[in-house]
Amino acid sequence: MKILRPISIVLIIIILAYLPQVIEKDSTINLLILVFLYISLASSWNILGGYTGQTSLGHAAFFGLGALAARMLWIQGFPILPSILAGGLLAVAFALLIGAPAFRLKGVYFVIGTLALAQILSVTVSNLFPTITSIPVEDLVAYQLAPRYYLFLGLACFIVGAAYLLANSRLGLGMMAVREEEDAAESLGISALRHKLLALGFSAFFTGLAGGAFAYYHVSYYYQMPFTPIWSLDMLTMVYIGGQGTILGPIVGAVFFVGLKEFLVRNLGEYHLIVFGVLFILVVLFLPGGIISVWNKIQNALARRSISNAVKLSPEEER
Amino acid sequence: MVEAVVQNLVFGILLGALYGLAAVGIAMVFGVTKLLNVAHGELLMFGGYASFWLFKLLDLDPFLSLPLTIIFLLLIGAVLYQLLFVRMVKMPEEEKIKNTMLVGFGLTLILSNTALLLWTADDRSITTSYSGAAFTILGIRFPYVRVAGLVISLICLFALQQFLRRTYTGKAIRATVEDWEAASAVGIDVHKVYLLSFLIGTALAGVAGAMVSVSFTIEPAMGMHWTLKSLIVMVLGGVGNFMGTFVGGILLGATESATAFFISGNYRQVVGLVLFLLILIFRPQGLFGAKGGKQ
């Protein structure tokens, strides 16, 4: 039965890869790209926010920096993949710069502090680069959606895969220990700061890569746009809705987030954000583990059922 | 030249008073209930709109209609608290932080978009017969409405201080902050204390909002901006010392104005954020808080 999981994953990826051949409407491809982007972002954020328990509201900084570096290089004529890589590296550089001082803040103050940091960057960028960046007309003609689709699909697979490997590694275990009981972890020789910084580094890198992909995808946008705090909020939202600290959680959250928003926009028009807000609050209050937790509860209930059916227990023993 | 600098300073201080008032509101809630209401700015925004519509539709002077605005905000605050925040008060620390933020964000979406739908994205402002007038001292202009904003803020602050220091209920609130279990042991209904504190915070936001609508402008998306300002000032001044928080607001206002004047208007927002981070990292108890009195 265990082999079923990797096989189904490969199958899904193959199907997704095949889709652009079949789907005619650009709008659908764009929607899928959005889903892949958000999956990438959510999974990246989850590494710091979910595994390591450090709720950051500053990830827009990494996204923005990744986009900034990649866009500038690519517009100058550099090939896209190295440009995206450069974006990721710029994001990590910034992360490591602010990491140590940032982690001196605890609890609520860390959250607000990261928001403030990202805001500073956002305002500075909008002052230094107040203009729109557009793909030059000559290149615009050559713009194709399909390669971008595959880029985002590949990115999402890469990031989710990396997150999976990380979660199952010793490093990942250390991160989760830090999340659960920082002091206890320290006493076991797990350096909290080191793990937090590593988590931050990975998280920033992947977010930066996503930013680079974003820069490749959008025809024209304000340089400052990927720095806006909404991106950070969305990442946090998706992970919490889906289920933080899990692999599937961010994916479910991203799909749900994008899907729900699309659905609401189409059907409720101007009310969609209000309804979204209400639903969001309901999930927070009544599904503290996210959607994944519901899935887990169902699985547990089914497992218990099958166990008690398989092993005939006397009425007194059954509990 | 000196005149321009002083004028600039004066404007900064007058704006800072509103920062301070809003910050005391969020600090009140946070200090007592340990809940950080990130939708605080939206409450302020609603206060502004309440004042605006009372003026537009009923011709009520914004300063005279303050009691009505306050009542309106108290109702909203009571509903929000009972529906949402009351569930989070007793949660353990980690969950509490996470959940209040999330719920707060959800609220932000709901409130700001409701305002958008109801009242459009247009900037609004209350213009009374005396709105443009000012008195002048030594060549420095002091616009009446903004000075009134400062005065009202000070009155609110003073009233709050007296309430907390002299009345039984006020002391009960302080006792709850010190030790909620011991407060229960003396017969204080801690839940009522939490509700009351939340309402006070909401009311202060409403007053600040009313002042903003008469001195500046309001629009549905202003909430997040003011929430951030309130947070910055709260941290700047130090939680638990309301006078300090208020002074922090004045300081922020003055610093922002000075930055806009001497450096560039574009970096106005940055200075507050940088100050905020510096204080958070190097003096977390704020400029006026007691050491170890944080959180």
Place this chain on the structure above:
Amino acid sequence: MLKVNDINAFYGDLQALWGISLQVDEGELVALIGPNGAGKTTTLKVITGLLKLATGSIEFLDNDISKATAHKIVEMGISQVPEGGRVFAGMSVLENLELGAFVPEARPFKDESLERVYKIFPRLEERQSQLAGTLSGGERQMLAIGRALMTKPKLLILDEPSFGLAPILVQQMFEMIEEINKQGVTVLLVEQNVRAACELAQRAYVIENGQIVGEGQGDDLLSFEAIRSAYLGEKG
């Protein structure tokens, strides 16, 4: 006056109390003794409403208070001095005492009660305007008891009032408690100091591992089996 019937209580999934039953009659001074971690404070938490009981019931003056909230219980006449006193450190001695008279039943008698408390604890009157946090350990304990007296309690519960106090102060503390009891306040005393508690109390319960393992008259208990085994782990 107070009847605790067979209560079970949990901290999350962990059971802390198993079938605790005890009784305090009007005017009595009853002790609840047991070693550290036996469940004394937990029992008090359930009585005063800070912890919900799972099964069982608690009656006070023939009213069922099993589900009552903490502040309601104070209004009904039960007042607790928590372990360590828990005074409001940032407020003055006078303010602490005034807050004691917070409940509507006690407020009209605030001035009277204050006089009485000052009579029992003259040191508090001297230090009225001092911040409670600056008092010594013994004074803080006195303040905590005084504050509880301000609520005009019918039943006064004391959680380890002698804890951390110098021996001379411990002696004084118990004399004051005896005095308070003589003045008509029913007292439930939780103590680790077995000797002092048993000398003071008319009756005592012994609690061990979340269960009542013994009960008897004060003096007799000193030689009681259960105490020996609870404290020293030996039989007989």
